[in-house]
Amino acid sequence: MRQVPVKRAFACVMIAVLPACTGAPEQADAPRTATDFATSARCPSPPDTPVHIKGDTFMMGSDAVYAEEGPPRLTQVSAFWIDRHEVTNAQFVAFVKATGHVTVAEKPVDPAQFGVPASQIPAFMLEPGSAVFTPPARPSRNYADWWAYVPGANWKKPYGPQGPDAVAGQPVVHLAWEDMQAYARWKGGRLPTEAEWEYAASAGAPDSAAQPGPDAANSWQGVFPVVNEASDGFEGIAPVGCFAPNAFGLYDMVGNVWEVTADFFRPGHDPRAADNPRGPSENDAYDPLNPGFASRVMKGGSYLCAPNYCQRYRPESRQGRDPGLGASNVGFRLVYDRAPR
Numbered sequence: 001m002r003q004v005p006v007k008r009a010f011a012c013v014m015i016a017v018l019p020a021c022t023g024a025p026e027q028a029d030a031p032r033t034a035t036d037f038a039t040s041a042r043c044p045s046p047p048d049t050p051v052h053i054k055g056d057t058f059m060m061g062s063d064a065v066y067a068e069e070g071p072p073r074l075t076q077v078s079a080f081w082i083d084r085h086e087v088t089n090a091q092f093v094a095f096v097k098a099t100g101h102v103t104v105a106e107k108p109v110d111p112a113q114f115g116v117p118a119s120q121i122p123a124f125m126l127e128p129g130s131a132v133f134t135p136p137a138r139p140s141r142n143y144a145d146w147w148a149y150v151p152g153a154n155w156k157k158p159y160g161p162q163g164p165d166a167v168a169g170q171p172v173v174h175l176a177w178e179d180m181q182a183y184a185r186w187k188g189g190r191l192p193t194e195a196e197w198e199y200a201a202s203a204g205a206p207d208s209a210a211q212p213g214p215d216a217a218n219s220w221q222g223v224f225p226v227v228n229e230a231s232d233g234f235e236g237i238a239p240v241g242c243f244a245p246n247a248f249g250l251y252d253m254v255g256n257v258w259e260v261t262a263d264f265f266r267p268g269h270d271p272r273a274a275d276n277p278r279g280p281s282e283n284d285a286y287d288p289l290n291p292g293f294a295s296r297v298m299k300g301g302s303y304l305c306a307p308n309y310c311q312r313y314r315p316e317s318r319q320g321r322d323p324g325l326g327a328s329n330v331g332f333r334l335v336y337d338r339a340p341r
């Protein structure tokens, strides 16, 4: 069995790839401030009541865009309930008030988790914090140019300590896997399997051509990562419910923030796993972008997905997600095996 990923395992990768981790300035050119992403937009608030999804067979996966999404195959999913929208800051506040939970991003960092001599760890990476999208001033296709470890970033301060406070109706971000699991236990739900999530997102559409596009939820218009036209009304995270729901009544399945699922990640689907699949074992997990540990699958794209870089505003889209550290564009929603209370 592979070693269970430790908190902040992502930081090991960041040490290798981020200029900020080698002692160089975080950006060669001054990034725009986090407050650029503040939004005062208000949208209708959809109810918090979950939606019942009847079991069915659907075509899971796609070979049309990215290789890791295939092969498509008929897949059976049993009935379940699913949150109508991403878990919001308001919902997470209720959880924190009830339990006193402190998230991973708010806790001191254990230097032993980096796996390198302490002298090689920049001091700021030992401070509580999280990964924040920090747009560069010039074009780039290297993700290390727009992700930075920002001390003080957490679910209460999604754009970092200098940015706006978390907004009640917006999805909660900057959570690690263990934070999501704690919320799920308190709520009486669980993280969805990838198959459950993808079926709910496709909402009975018979093929990918009939499925939603980038205008179905908050995404990126313009040339990523330097020109954020925000013609959909949102430069950063949008409140849940600002875009029309899909045919199952679910909001923001193909945008706003990525949503973490229960499955471990490896590129491509096992075509033999077609009856309520649960993904590979932890030992078989493999994420080319984070090869040192077992990533979880996240689904549906985010407000950072643009046609020129990340066409992942689709039900089939999938990427690996570091379980030990949150990010400013990653959230979740729960499913339930029985009618929620």
Ligand SMILES: [Ca+2]
Binding pocket: 218, 219, 220, 221, 230, 231, 232, 233, 234, 235, 236, 303
């Ligand atoms: Ca947008």
Ligand SMILES: [Ca+2]
Binding pocket: 086, 252, 253, 254, 255, 256, 257, 258, 259, 300, 301
């Ligand atoms: Ca979403």
